[in-house]
Amino acid sequence: xxxxxxTPTFEGPIELLLHLVSSHEVDVLDIPLLPIVDGFVRVLTxxxxxxxxxxxxEFLLVAAILIELKSQKLLPGRESADDDDELIGWDERDLxxxxxxxxxxxAAAADVFVALAEQxxxxxxxxxxxxxxxxxxxxxxxxxxxxxxxxxxxxRGSAERPVPRVxxxxxxxxxxxxxxAVSALIEVPREERATSFRSLVASCTTRIEVxxxxxxxxxxxxxxxxxxxxxxxxxxxxxxxxxxEPVFAHGTGGQGLGEMAGYEIDDYQG
Amino acid sequence: xxxxxxxxxxxxxxxVAVEPVLxxxxxxxxxxxxxxxxxxxxxxxxxxxxxRRGFVLARIAGGARLQTHPDLAPYVxxxxxRDVSHRLSTAALETLAIVAYRQPVSRGQISSLRGVxxxxxxxxxxxxxxxxxxxxxxxxxxxxxxxxxxxxxxxLGLNSLEQLPPVxxxxxxxxxxxxxxxxxxxxxxxxxxxxxxxx
Amino acid sequence: xxxxxxxxxxxxxxxVAVEPVLxxxxxxxxxxxxxxxxxxxxxxxxxxxxxRRGFVLARIAGGARLQTHPDLAPYVxxxxxRDVSHRLSTAALETLAIVAYRQPVSRGQISSLRGVxxxxxxxxxxxxxxxxxxxxxxxxxxxxxxxxxxxxxxxLGLNSLEQLPPVxxxxxxxxxxxxxxxxxxxxxxxxxxxxxxxx
Numbered sequence: 001x002x003x004x005x006x007t008p009t010f011e012g013p014i015e016l017l018l019h020l021v022s023s024h025e026v027d028v029l030d031i032p033l034l035p036i037v038d039g040f041v042r043v044l045t046x047x048x049x050x051x052x053x054x055x056x057x058e059f060l061l062v063a064a065i066l067i068e069l070k071s072q073k074l075l076p077g078r079e080s081a082d083d084d085d086e087l088i089g090w091d092e093r094d095l096x097x098x099x100x101x102x103x104x105x106x107a108a109a110a111d112v113f114v115a116l117a118e119q120x121x122x123x124x125x126x127x128x129x130x131x132x133x134x135x136x137x138x139x140x141x142x143x144x145x146x147x148x149x150x151x152x153x154x155x156r157g158s159a160e161r162p163v164p165r166v167x168x169x170x171x172x173x174x175x176x177x178x179x180x181a182v183s184a185l186i187e188v189p190r191e192e193r194a195t196s197f198r199s200l201v202a203s204c205t206t207r208i209e210v211x212x213x214x215x216x217x218x219x220x221x222x223x224x225x226x227x228x229x230x231x232x233x234x235x236x237x238x239x240x241x242x243x244x245e246p247v248f249a250h251g252t253g254g255q256g257l258g259e260m261a262g263y264e265i266d267d268y269q270g
Numbered sequence: 271x272x273x274x275x276x277x278x279x280x281x282x283x284x285x286v287a288v289e290p291v292l293x294x295x296x297x298x299x300x301x302x303x304x305x306x307x308x309x310x311x312x313x314x315x316x317x318x319x320x321x322r323r324g325f326v327l328a329r330i331a332g333g334a335r336l337q338t339h340p341d342l343a344p345y346v347x348x349x350x351x352r353d354v355s356h357r358l359s360t361a362a363l364e365t366l367a368i369v370a371y372r373q374p375v376s377r378g379q380i381s382s383l384r385g386v387x388x389x390x391x392x393x394x395x396x397x398x399x400x401x402x403x404x405x406x407x408x409x410x411x412x413x414x415x416x417x418x419x420x421x422x423x424x425x426l427g428l429n430s431l432e433q434l435p436p437v438x439x440x441x442x443x444x445x446x447x448x449x450x451x452x453x454x455x456x457x458x459x460x461x462x463x464x465x466x467x468x469x
Numbered sequence: 470x471x472x473x474x475x476x477x478x479x480x481x482x483x484x485v486a487v488e489p490v491l492x493x494x495x496x497x498x499x500x501x502x503x504x505x506x507x508x509x510x511x512x513x514x515x516x517x518x519x520x521r522r523g524f525v526l527a528r529i530a531g532g533a534r535l536q537t538h539p540d541l542a543p544y545v546x547x548x549x550x551r552d553v554s555h556r557l558s559t560a561a562l563e564t565l566a567i568v569a570y571r572q573p574v575s576r577g578q579i580s581s582l583r584g585v586x587x588x589x590x591x592x593x594x595x596x597x598x599x600x601x602x603x604x605x606x607x608x609x610x611x612x613x614x615x616x617x618x619x620x621x622x623x624x625l626g627l628n629s630l631e632q633l634p635p636v637x638x639x640x641x642x643x644x645x646x647x648x649x650x651x652x653x654x655x656x657x658x659x660x661x662x663x664x665x666x667x668x
Contacts (some may be wrong), residue, residue, distance in 0.1 A: 099383060100450050101442055103364070106383075108440035109371065110363035113426060120427025122326065122340035124485045127288045127589040130549055130596060131536045141557045141597055142624040150566045150625065151634040157563025158570075158582050163422050274521065281523025282541035283548045288589055299547050322473065324480025338481040345478040348498050350485045 003037045003043065003059050018062050021069060025108035039064060149235070179213045181209075186225070197237035271302060276310050280334075290333025290424070329429040331420035358398075365391045368421070369401050370436045374415035376407050392416060400425070470501060476509050479533075487588050488531025564590045568600050569621070569633060573614035577608050591615060599624070 005014050009030045020026040023170055044051060185200070197217070201210045217239065218225045227240040273277070279300050286292060293311060297304040313336050315327040328337050338346045353419045358366065365388055368380050381388045396416075404417035418431070428434065442450070478499050483490060492510060496503040510533050514526035524582070527536050537545050557565065564587050567579050580587045594600045595615070603616035617630070627633065
């Protein structure tokens with residue numbers, strides 16, 4: 001069951017139209033697409049009570065491919081393109097098929113992993129460690145660990161491992177740009193010249209914000225605006241502002257720091 | 271060092287090690303050429319098998335370690351409370367397989383292959399210590415590239431990644447490929463590939 | 470069970486046992502009379518000596534344990550000095566912290582909190598003198614309860630456990646802190662937590 005289209009050069013099911021276009025029997029440039037879409041929308045409006053979703057999605061797919069093909073034809077510089085490149089609908093499908101096959105292969109490999117792991121689990125390694133008399137030779141493992149490190153380790157160690165509950169993969173995440181974070185950091189009012197990373201990110205609610213803020217800090221460090229230090233392995237980051245007064249933060253003319261930061265971060269290389 | 275003494279010293283070191291010991295480290299400790307150490311490891315491994323000992327000398331992630339003979343799993347399991355609660359989900363396993371075969375690979379690459387967001391899964395695998403960041407890709411943001419860890423090899427009982435069966439072995443045969451293609455056509459609601467004339 | 474099989478099973482259990490294993494426990498596990506187990510232990514001990522293995526079967530406090538042959542102490546020492554990492558792994562530090570804040574605590578409790586087997590880590594911490602057995606829990610098997618030692622306090626520069634920072638004071642919450650740490654490590658490209666309890 002497919003939607004039949006009617007145009008000056010072609011009349012029939014839309015899939016057939018796609019096929020004819022793909023096999024060069026009909027030139028997509030001769031097909032006005034707007035009336036096709038309008039017509040379909042009209043049909044949809046009429047059937048509002050009982051929309052056939054299969055038909056709807058099929059139409060959307062085919063229409064999208066046709067629009068892509070047509071827009072490519074209309075764009076300059078594509079004349080020399082390979083014929084194959086124009087068959088974007090088929091290419092996409094082949095790619096999809098290749099991807100599906102590859103995923104099947106990895107799924108089968110995963111089964112083998114399980115079997116290997118089960119086999120390996122039948123052997124238990126010796127992990128007993130040194131005999132009692134030898135421990136004295138080993139270095140002090142607590143060197144450099146502070147009580148605060150220990151407290152943090154306790155919180156980490158006793159925290160329930162996060163269990164993802166809701167799959168949000170289909171939700172578009174608001175992007176936070178490093179450039180914005182740089183500007184925000186510059187404008188943060190500060191009474192003291194030094195602060196810590198944890199206090200800077202205390203107000204952040206998502207991980208990405210924290211990470212972006214961190215990248216922004218690195219950026220500021222690169223620009224010589226802050227000095228960063230980490231006393232020891234498990235420690236917090238110490239941040240020293242090298243300029244007590246934000247120099248460009250409120251400047252309207254010239255090249256503000258924010259703009260400069262934005263420019264640099266677009267080509268962010270770490 | 272005499273052969274016999276070398277074997278004894280290696281045995282003793284393996285007994286106190288808590289993770290696979292690299293032959294290079296043994297060679298350094300015992301001041302013997304690496305080849306002799308390798309040979310001795312092989313001799314010991316065969317000896318344990320021939321004598322039907324309750325343990326074996328296994329080669330894991332490039333190193334050597336003593337572990338119980340798989341035959342005796344029923345007894346050992348009763349004794350050692352092994353941690354088996356951490357079964358990985360199908361999604362995690364498939365992602366792990368992709369990392370194992372395509373490493374170094376970025377999250378974006380895995381994600382476009384699997385067709386879903388894999389941030390949570392890679393994070394879990396990283397937490398478990400099966401994968402780790404092994405480098406950075408060029409390009410914007412320099413995305414992290416992941417590879418598998420020694421722990422991964424250890425869990426699978428492998429000495430190196432080369433021991434993994436080639437991924438080509440797992441590619442579906444032509445019948446399955448044909449079926450998939452048909453499903454795909456049905457799903458997309460279009461006819462067969464260009465070139466067929468059955469319109 | 471045949472003699473040979475019994476010896477193999479005992480060998481396997483001794484290989485993975487962290488503490489000396491009582492013959493009574495072996496007899497129960499393997500469903501064999503205690504005398505047979507005793508005899509087999511003796512046979513194995515003599516075998517190791519006769520074959521000049523690098524390890525011996527020692528009897529400690531009534532139990533049996535595999536340990537290195539005293540002859541080979543120099544090599545084992547060299548290994549101990551060479552192999553052990555110079556700081557605690559994240560996993561070991563977390564385990565130590567749990568003992569410090571929750572003492573007295575059993576391995577089972579730590580393990581269920583951390584989600585992994587912690588036998589190896591607790592043994593390491595005990596060997597280093599940072600934790601010790603401070604009592605036994607009631608209930609099946611009367612598991613050992615661990616607490617921290619004076620050496621632990623000394624190394625951290627504390628006079629008493631009351632000087633440990635109160636854990637409620639830390640913001641953000643534990644999950645967030647843990648995740649942040651990991652994300653930052655990932656962002657920095659430095660080694661993340663091992664995820665296993667290897668030290």
